[in-house]
Amino acid sequence: MREYCSGDGLSEGWRGLNRVCGEDEGMELLPWSIVDDVTDAEVQTWPILTYEDTQLGAQFNTSVSVDRGLFQIGYQTIIKEQGGIIMGKQSNSTHTQTHTSSVFWYFLTSGIFRYAILGFWGLVVLFGTIHNFVRYLTSSSILRSKTIARCQSFLGRYFAVPPIMTTRQTSQFFSIPSTPRLQTIIISIYFIISIVLMCAPYHAFSENLYFTKKSTQLWRYIGDRAGALVINNLPVMWLFATRNNILLWATGWDFATFNTFHRWIGRACAILIFLHGMAVCIYQNKELGTEVFLPLWKDVDWYMGVVAGCSIILTTLFASSPIRKVVYDLFLIVHQSFAVACLVGLWYHLPVDGPDYVNFIWPCIAAWSFDRLIRIFRLLTWNKFASYSSAEYNRDANVIQLKTRVRQITSPYPGSYYYVYGWRSLKFWESHPFTLSGWNTINTTEESYTELKFLISVQNGFTSRLRSQLLRHEKPGIDVSSEARKACISVEGPYGSHFRPWNSQTALFVIGGAGITIWSIWCRVASMLIRGSGGVKIIWAVKNPAFYQFVYERYMAAWEDVFASTDIELSLDVYFTTSPKNASDDEISGSENHVEPSESIKNWDTVISPSSSSKSHIATEKVRSEEGPRNPGAGPLKTTFFQGRPLIDELVKSQIETLQSSGVNHLAFVGCGPATMAHDIRLSYVSSSDNGQVAVDFHLAPFGW
Template sequence: MALSLFSVLALASFFASTIADHEAVQEYSWYKDYYPLPEDYCFNGCYTAADYVTFDVTPAEDADNYYFSLCSNDLKIKSIFYCAQKYCTYEQAVAGRNKMSPECEGNAGFPLPTVDSMRLSQQALDQISVINSTTGLATAPPEGLPLTTPIVPDQEWVDLSIRTVKEFYFNWDVSFDFSFALIGFWGLVLLIGIAHRATVFLGKAPGSGESSWWLWARKNLILPATFSKHQAEAVAWTYTIPPRLESIILFLYVIMNFVMCFPAYNLFVGNQYYAAKKLQLARYIADRTGFLSIAQLPMVWVFAARNDPFMWLTGWSFATYNRFHRWIARISVVHAIVHSIAYTVFEFYKYGDASGYNLSWTAEYWYCGGIATIIMSLMLLFSSYFFREKFYDLFLMVHIAMSIIFFVTLWYHVKIFSGEFNYFLYPCIAIWSIDRLLRIGRTAFISVMPRFTKGVKATATYHCTTEMVRLDITDFMPDKKIVPGLYYYLYMPAGLRGYESHPFTLCSWRRSVSNATSPTHSINDKEVETSDRLISSEYSPGEIAHTMLVRPYAGMTGRLQKKLISSHTSVTSSQETVFLEGPYGEKLDLSNYSDVLVICGGSGITAAISHTHFLMAENPDTRIRIAWAVPQRHLPDDICANELASAIHTNRVKMTVYLTSAAEEEAHDPAKLPVHPPYDIKFGRPHIEGIMRQHRQIATKSLAIVTCGTPQMSDVCRKAVGNVLGEEGVEVGYYNETMVW
């Protein structure tokens, strides 16, 4: 929360400083206001030609200011107007003058005269010397002789100048249109997602059958991994490959970006800006990729926000949005690198050596652009799967800090265009700021406001045998109903690293009467007879409790574990101040299914707990089956004595525990097994596809498969569901609740 507040304040301070800047800020109404339109080309062509001529005038007071030198040069201004009178229509001259006047007045304080005030009689205009480009360029010092009177460029020179202006800004026009097309692409993708979401609400109930084309789409496009079975599991610890349909969308987007880099480069001899074709090509590619790079940013920010309304409108998971965020950002970085390389080549070609290139680094827009590109490249490197998985907290802090540096340097990089590219930057500021403020608001509502009543203390309990931390947060949400599918970001503000947050699934359950007073009751203190399952078929819930089951790793959870085990007892607990940000996700109601199979691993049992208690209350007929892979039996014993105590002994709930790391002697010695456990025990890893087929055969009308576990388990489950779909049997729904970092 502190880091989010810092981000908002940093951006607000930066934005306020730019408003106070005395540089001219464009008062625009549409994105083409910055550069000349077709009706301005003729006047701009005259300006381009006349600008190559050197006139004998007293140097301007501020000679380093281009517009000051141009607009204060009376002979040059007259030459432009006389040229426009000779070659342009009256309307073209007025339009061109109106486009140029704000630049002179805003940047130099010299408003241009009107077209009418500069108009000559035809006889007087015929007296003005007409020169060609060779003569004009020969006026440049040191060998040239500056002119002392206005001139008019000849027709050929003006035509070349007009074509130069036209082709240069045509490239800009196409680049802007392509940039907005990229945004339109994602707008269309989101629109399709929203339309699909709407059809879900109006669709058939599970068990009523599904069309053959939709079954084919699920089996071949929506569910499968792109290649083989790898989707959640990283490739070479570097990156993950999205599911097949997402990969197809991203592949089309990559092709779209690639194709947009090349059209509309009209190179010609006689270009008044850049004589050599290689100069023209380098500049055009640099501009195009610069446009395409900055155009990605609004989508990068949209798909990174936790509080994204499109997430609810489409029903897509945060994992899907996060994958889009990463791949769009990678495309933006590639464009930025090409943009920088092309401009570097352009500068070398332009000056013929490194002197001009070295001089470019003294310009603010240039070195700020260089810094922005370097920062983007480093962010791409440090956001690889390896760093996110091994050093998530450090990654997140560095990622936010580098994002701020990148954004500020990018702002100053494009500031020379007087706001033309702010159409892409302002949405980023708005999205980021609103998201951070909503995060702070959500955290305050759940975790700060209760301090005035019951406080924000959670009971943290650690079992050395289960190696799991249980956070009891019931007092935070005493009236909260059981809603499967929700998760919260957990902060522990004590200490210097209180800004760290991790997402955890909310585990909501009903305490039975026997353990309603203690959320940490152990199965060792509660003997369960086998006959209980036969005679206790009714669900007799007690109060609603809310916990989070935390598997300690490095960082915040590791520090909590070390604190709890300091007393050297098997079970330790303490009161911890925690902040919760959320809820995120959305309610996952599977009560329309006749059967629900939850396949989970380790702490993924949290998904099974919430679904079990929700379904027991919502639908008296839904049967719940849980297949749980866990290293040792201590954790299942503990969960059955607490979170599942009021449900595991009914006929509607059956759990099979797969002990993946059980000792060999334990597997063969019945005396070492728990006495009458309320679950079936099997040894070794579960055969997930076989489990799915088995439960599909015994399902009465429809089967929902919920998975929650490691990335490797998630990939195996996804592939298994794809294999099962299309086979004879009841309708199958698939829901993956694996948390993605």
Template sequence: MYFILLSIAQFFYFTSAIPSDCLNGIEEAISKFVFAGEVGPPSQTVCQTKEAISKFVFAEPPYQSLCQNNLSLFSMWAAAKVYCTEKEISAGEEWARGSCTGVGFDLRVSYAALLPNLTDEAIAALPVVDFADTLDITHVWNTSVLISEALYDTGKRTVVVLNDSVNKIHKKYGWGVYGFWGGILLIGIINRLVNFLLSMRNSKVSDQQRAIEAQSARRSHSTVFSKTYRWFQANLILPPAIGTHHQRHVFGFTIPTRIVTLIIIAYYIWSIIICSVSYDVFYPNFYYNDYSQGWHYVAGRTGTLSYANLPVMWIFAGRNNIFLWATGWDFSTFNTFHRHIGIVATVQAIVHAVACTVEELADLEYWDDWKEQYWYMGAVESLITMSLILVFSSPFLRQRSYELFLVLHIALALVTLIGLFFHTKIFNGEFEPYLYPIVAIWCFDRLLRLL
């Protein structure tokens, strides 16, 4: 089972660059250099005369430098000519224009406009810079530069890995949550449909025909099927996980059937795998140091997966659930799934909070983060309310005061949901597709209970 799930996990992982990433990576490398802030015609960046250099009197902010500084632009387009294809340059220029417009600047000079000056001789005359040159942030460069191939690779890899981890890989593993539980529900639906069709068929067969078919079946190869089916029923589907009686209580917990237990164990294994694989941690990296980088990716993965688990958890929580009818399973089975998905989501949220804390402590920004709404709302929802839900969902409280448990469960779930909206508000709706289905499921369930 482990190796099957691992193979599926590796199938989801890929690092894919898009055409604009070539120039994006170059810009990321160029942004680490402080260029003198001369504002003049682009041709002066090529001449590099003493008169021109004498006009470089201030260093511009990074965004303005990338969009309008002649030295920076010449460095960018020179590297683009050396390392990018025409298709990548075209896509990158379109991306750069959009980026500059987004921060209130225009891209001052296009690749085509500067191309006549980008001769082999001019590029060869540029000083070649490497990652070590980016470490001196006080140095102001009075000339354009050519980033080395190693520095270009670092810039591009930084951009590609970040974009993949944020926009692709984390979310793909989130779909792995839905794939797992969707597959379980589909099996249950198919099983009920097959049983329904067989019962319909049997109801139309006379007793005499049934006796003849039964005798024929005993002589035929269908005996293998019947033996296999009976074995699964007797050893996997019907028996309890522990002991000989269903709904048996051990330390206050109800023991489910063996097949339900196996599904839960498989989901714990699957959750560990999709939280643990497909991290591309490397140094040098322009965004993160070698210590905080891994923590950042773990925080992103576990946070996304915790969100992804929530709609499924809510689906299994409701009594007015179409899947109860479609699968024919009882509510206790759904409630068992609900509890264990909640445990997984809460543990992932706690790991997310711990990883974020370690990362921010490493960057010396931890105490300043508490001034930010997303931070303290995240701490409330992950470390307090979700954890309290687990504590107050203990069998001890449920069995002694179910009404109190229910009130606390609903109240804390509501606070958690509100906190989650505020926690990821800074991402401009990127995580709301995980949350609005919860609102819809909850409202639908409450409405049906009132009718």
């Protein structure tokens, strides 16, 4: 060591060897001082150990001097295996050349490469935070400039809003929803970085002291690098999966965006962990042989690594969209159970590689624990233990209106949603998000509370079980559709990003099904939303007239009360997409296949013939429209009825052309609907935003999860 190492390098190397001996064999080396007084003359009498001697298994009963060639081989073996370079002062040009040519490889294979993944997502979040901050500053007319407005419009039109698949027929690809273009670019760059890190040079070489074959050396390096990438992805994957994530507030992105990133990181980890397992198994079998490889399965660190890897792969498979929709309960149980199994498996698997990798488990635990603590805090602070909750189910509309009383902690806001817990269910741990449809603040001498309202379209799972509970308590001779029943419900929230286009002169809402709750809650602040005497137009695609009738009876009077004292014009175009009661919300879309009008519309007394402007919105001659005030002279709400599915792109373009002719230059465009309809809404914004005369503030509210 004295011949090939400097003083500082000698001390550091000896401490490193001592640490390795202590961790691997449980013993310590003798202190360096006992051999430090050996003279150079004594060293000259020692036999020289060469690489050939190590291959022949030569044994010596005396001290030996290491041949320079063997030292170079050992040096290369160590730095390639550990993925590092000795950064001390080099004593000759050979070392300097090795250092210079390996800088790129050092970054990729040493511990530094872990920061490539973390650094990438850090830059993504930083970009979102800066954009959100600029958007907040420019929301005021004082700070708003044309240059910033153009940049924001350019970013929204070409990156943030448009889906990567630009036709309705490709709104999904193998059950994977079409993501916005910017999200797709971010995910693609992430996969490119991962591929580059995996495919970068491995510098395998012959005469390696740890491996007998170059091929097995490559398998080992591939497996180690894939495993290291998985570990470095875990903190980000866990953080993006939590609903109480500070990054949601910093970037202004919705939970669906981070959830999309979470799923794709999970898919990448599943591929990498499979590659890690296969590469290590091939290496162990070929390098050590079957007689050594099979007994490894009895080692705790080995089979717990298999448990962790299988947990990641199975979690990814069970998280596919078809399984989530059909058997959500199974998905939830598998997801949570395998997540715990993954961390437990890694806890026993990683110590063999050193404490550095074990440290990556703690951020995962911290993110999960913080999220759960905040959930509990929200439940305890919002909900009153003796509070009253009620649920009303309408058979014809297949919809539930839920009301619950909470403490007056903070005021709800438009676009917010809450997670609803049903404590009387056997699955009391599950919670599901529902958009707030309204609220009332009650102050009496006895108590003060806020009554939250939710309009829930019944689907499979939680909503179906809630409906069954309501029907189970049905009394003979009483129509369950007209009676509200007590429900044991708690809410957690509020969640959701703020969208405040306070400078808009007019607003356009394109809504599908139960997404009408977005307008119902925005209606409360519409007087602040619209600047001047602009109007509000709502395009609502609903399954059947019964749904409309239910909303009409429960909400429309409140809408008119809000607008009664203003000069804002409010118009509602209702499109009845189908009449069967068992139709799903996914049938609401922008398809050109229209259906014939139902008898329920033909017999309405309020129907009159359509005007020429209404006829221009209809794609085929078979589609019938009926136009007229819902109740002439009773309020500012003007309702128009159509049978069929709205052609969203044409309707939005027509609305913008109308605004141009009337001199309006600022529009708030809000959309909410099922996946296919949301896809069409995005496309309609892109096609209509190229108009330079009308500035459009776009917001797409979440509909499903």
